[in-house]
Amino acid sequence: MRDITHFIDGASVAGTSHQFGQVFNPNTGEVQARVALASVGEMDLAVASALRAQQLWALVNPQRRARVMFDFKRLVEANMDELAEMLSSEHGKVIADSKGDIQRGLEVIEFACGIPHVLKGEYTEGAGPGIDVYSMRQPLGVCAGITPFNFPAMIPMWMFGISIAVGNSFILKPSEKDPSVPVRLAELMMEAGAPKGVLNVVHGDKVAVDAILQHPDIKAVSFVGSSDIAQYVYSHGTAAGKRVQAMGGAKNHGIVMPDADLDQAVKDISGAAFGSAGERCMALPVVVPVGAKTAEAFREKMLAEIETLKVGISTDASAQYGPVVSEVHRRRISDYIQLGVEEGAELIVDGRDFSLQGYENGFFIGPSMFDHVKPGMRTYQDEIFGPVLQMVRAENFEEAVALPSNHQYGNGVAIFTRNGRAAREFASRVQVGMVGINVPIPVPVAYHTFGGWKRSAFGDTNQHGMEGVKFYTKVKTITARWPEGMSEDSAFVIPTMQ
Template sequence: MRDIRHFIDGVSVEGKSGRFGDVFNPNTGEVQARVALATPSELDAAVQSAQAAFEGWAATNPQRRARVMFEFKRLVERDMNLLAEMLSSEHGKVIADSKGDVQRGLEVIEFACGIPHALKGEYTMGAGPGIDVYSMRQPLGVVSGITPFNFPAMIPMWMFGTAIAAGNTFILKPSERDPSVPVKLAELMMEAGAPKGVLNVVHGDKVAVDAIIQHPQIHAISFVGSSDIAHYIYSNGTANGKRVQAFGGAKNHGIVLPDADLGQTVKDLTGAAYGSAGERCMALPVVVPVGKKTADELRERLVAEIPTLKVGVSTDAEAHYGPVVTEAHKQRVLGWIDTAVQEGSELVVDGRGFSLQGHEKGFFVGPTLLDQVKPTMKSYHEEIFGPVLQILRAETFEEALALPSQHQYGNGVAIFTQNGRAARDFAARVNVGMVGINVPIPVPVAYHTFGGWKRSGFGDINQHGMEGVRFWTKTKTVTARWPESALEHQDSSFVIPTMR
């Protein structure tokens, strides 16, 4: 059986713990590999490698670091097909979706290629008599990212791209469910010219996570995953003196006003709810039609649209989505559908009995549609993270606005309308971090910032864009005076300096 190893100090390293995690092929249900689970000492070896590389890498001028990013981007594009195939074989998403995963990560790498401009500080000449003031952005040191299974290429690149370009060295702890692509990305970073130790990959479970949280030489942690774990990492990481951004779960809503183009809206909803088997933190699992007429027509159109979706193996070019990542996750999704029915939701389309001929042991869940969902239901309150769309009807715009605003999660929300004033009002008032207007998955472009509110995000600084640069750097401010001669000596002053 294939072993997936750590990547430390520029080379593949065999795990020493004797503990391994199974890596499945979700299309067949078979174990295809095992991944080493690190001990704290193995994590420390990666940290020491990163620490040894830091001084030289931080001293490398930003333009040369950017050249490494340019070359890394070229190599990832060269190996796009290979990366997509690796990703699909362990995650289960279809090849086209896997390429999208890689491409969205590359967009942040493209932003990181402009790091010389992003690192420019501020300068004031003559802030006081003969005094100039300027600031500079400097890297933190050894930093870390803990990434989820659902985007094994995109989210690691979101994190390490900006961090490394800014002069930090990086420890990546990817999901143990689909760990091969992160290792390949680290290999490509070395091929691109990054010195050994700049990017290390350490696999593991809670043991490795706690070792990252507690390690005194790791200065910052970026995390994406469930909200409970995000809160755990944020609370414990900050208690250990680290800068932490921790992004959690989501329950994104799509508000459909009566004037919406329902034909386009249905296409948008099915793609956003069922794409990648619903395993996206920016999926759209709740639709809120306003008014009975809108709700009834939307439901009718969804019922007609869902049978056109094709669920297939990840290599099927005609499939709209593939299996979920593991059997355990499949059972979790099915359990939430059962719960929704027990709570009184109407099961309009049932995906629980789906089976793909020839792949009966694969982790497939058919597209599911639930109506008559109520805000008091636990299945609405919690994240399902599967191909399940819930219809929650609202009578008025204000009622629809209140639903995402009052929900425990505040990652993303979308509104479908042709009324610009209503859309503007909604975007300004809704208590959610990212808003789409006729855009079902409002993930911002790489030079803007990504981040949710409430239990979707812990910490004060978001991911990528200039927020990412701020997270991975610290600001130093210098106040300088250069007297013309020794004759300009001034008397001692015992009051706070001013610029008068």
């Protein structure tokens, strides 16, 4: 049995808790490794290493830190195939999706390569007689990230890329379901020239999470996961005086207007709903056709599209998606499908009985689709996080705007239309953090920012882009006066009207 250890102070650390989690191969259902789960002692060890490293790393000028980011990017690209295969073997997503996972993380690393520019600060000459005012952004110290199973490369790079580039050290607590890629990324960061201790990886469960939230030397925590845990992390972290951004769940809607290019919308929504087995916080599991005619036409075309979908093992290049991450999660999705039937929605495609020949023990589930889903149903309110598409019919534009606006989640939404005025009004009025116009998964590019509203996000600062730089730095503002002939008796006082 292969053991996956912590990565602390630039080296593999087995840990002392004697607690382990199982790492499955979702394609076969077999346990392929065990991962060490941290005790408080391992977290203390990682924080001590990060503290030592950060004090020196913060003194490295931004240009040299950027060079480390450039080298890290080069190394990740050189090891892309290895990383993608490793990721797929533990998560279950197909290789193409795994490479996309890694690439989207690298785009934030590319942004971090430009860190000297974004750290330049502001300067005002002559703010008063002989007085100049300038500001600078300085690192916080030791920061931490708690990341989910569904993007084991992208989301860690979203966090540690910017945090390390601005001069912090970082402790990553990845999901114990697919922990190998985060460790490999830390090894590559050291190979790129980051000092040992700048990036540590500590595996664990609630013990490790609570240790992060309670440790006085961790100044900021970034989290991505379910909304209940996001709220827990936010409330406990801020109560301990930490800066916290906590991204939660989602129930993203796709509004299909009567004038939409229906063939293109069906293709887009199929990929957004079923790609990566629906295990994405920016998946599109709810479609809202506007008007009965639109709904009937969409239903017919989507049923035909679902017939073409191929579910296969992660290494099958022709498969649209692979297994879900665990048997527990597969059962959870199946239970939600049954609940939808009991709530009165019409199940028009049932993927629960799907089985892949030769991989009968894998965690596979076929695509499913409901029609006539109502807003009061629990299956509509909850995040299913699987390959299940729900159709909620709207009579008009106002109903279509209200559905995502009134939902407890507010991560992403998309509208499919040829009408620029309708799209503009929708984007302005809808109460959701990220909006796509004929774009089914509106994840912003790395130099913009990612974040939802309502129970999809806790905290005031979003991920990556300039919002990420603000989160991982603190601003210091200096007011300087250099008058001629200043004597030792010159007074520095608050200005008055006299």
